[in-house]
């Protein structure tokens with residue numbers, strides 16, 4: 001049977017992956033309230049379509065940080081793609097390039113950044129940083145990323161410590177034993193055994209540190225994990241270039257708002273000064289349409305990319321992206337939007353919210 005929607009890939013991945021790998025990907029913090037809300041909140045929103053607008057040609061293209069992408073659908077950073085497919089991030093990067101969208105590579109990748117860039121020299125890539133306690137290591141990583149042609153630095157702010165993932169504890173899931181943190185090792189260490197260096201996320205990171213990043217890189221800085229107007233205003237004040245409204249897919253602090261519910265507050269606070277993106281719970285073309293109508297410049301996908309990888313590597317990720325892109329194209333046509341610029345708040349039925 002063909003897989004026709006993102007949910008089909010989820011069901012397939014659940015069957016194919018080992019229980020501990022599935023549980024890691026699916027993983028939530030504490031009771032998983034926020035992860036479920038991420039999906040449910042999209043389904044509470046109703047659309048106001050407009051008709052008789054000649055939708056014989058619909059253009060899904062847009063830009064992020066000035067770079068064109070074929071649709072406002074990009075790939076969130078997720079750790080350890082090697083869990084889902086042998087050559088992991090290299091397959092993901094190839095699929096992203098084939099579809100013409102942006103791939104945010106995680107600090108916790110199973111492949112080195114050099115391997116990813118060699119396998120796909122031209123794709124649009126951003127790098128996600130879990131700021132490390134060792135500032136020298138942060139500097140080396142950022143300089144490497146910049147010289148490798150990554151186009152933005154995404155700093156994850158919602159993970160000063162890792163959320164409590166009950167299933168990983170029950171499964172005694174130990175990533176350090178299974179996979180290398182390749183990019184956190186020196187070039188000589190990268191080829192040596194044993195291979196269990198762990199990362200040390202910097203829990204003392206604060207707003208004042210942002211100027212240090214700005215002093216060592218020309219890359220635009222994007223903060224991932226902002227959920228409130230207060231932090232959005234601070235982000236603008238500290239001259240960052242973008243915000244990803246995100247709750248880490250419900251894997252960090254549980255019982256925070258669904259991403260789509262936090263979006264409007266953040267969009268209003270930044271007053272159009274910087275780009276705002278969203279991830280968390282996007283599973284259909286109408287979800288993408290709703291996020292854009294509420295002010296997101298584009299959305300990012302987390303788990304669905306790993307489901308695609310588990311299905312058929314690069315081809316599976318490409319299928320996931322193309323299915324969502326086609327659904328989004330159809331939703332635009334059915335709602336009367338010929339271009340991404342025509343998607344706005346009038347599409348949302350606020351009386352039902």
Ligand SMILES: Cc1cc2nc3c(=O)[nH]c(=O)nc-3n(C[C@H](O)[C@H](O)[C@H](O)COP(=O)(O)O)c2cc1C
Nearest residue numbers: 025076077078079106156248249280281301302303
């Ligand atoms: C298996 C897995 C690993 C993740 N690893 C990272 C990571 O390394 N860095 C990061 O900033 N976010 C990470 N995230 C969070 C995602 O970037 C994203 O915020 C979330 O998955 C979006 O929700 P969705 O899965 O519903 O699309 C991870 C999420 C998952 C599911």
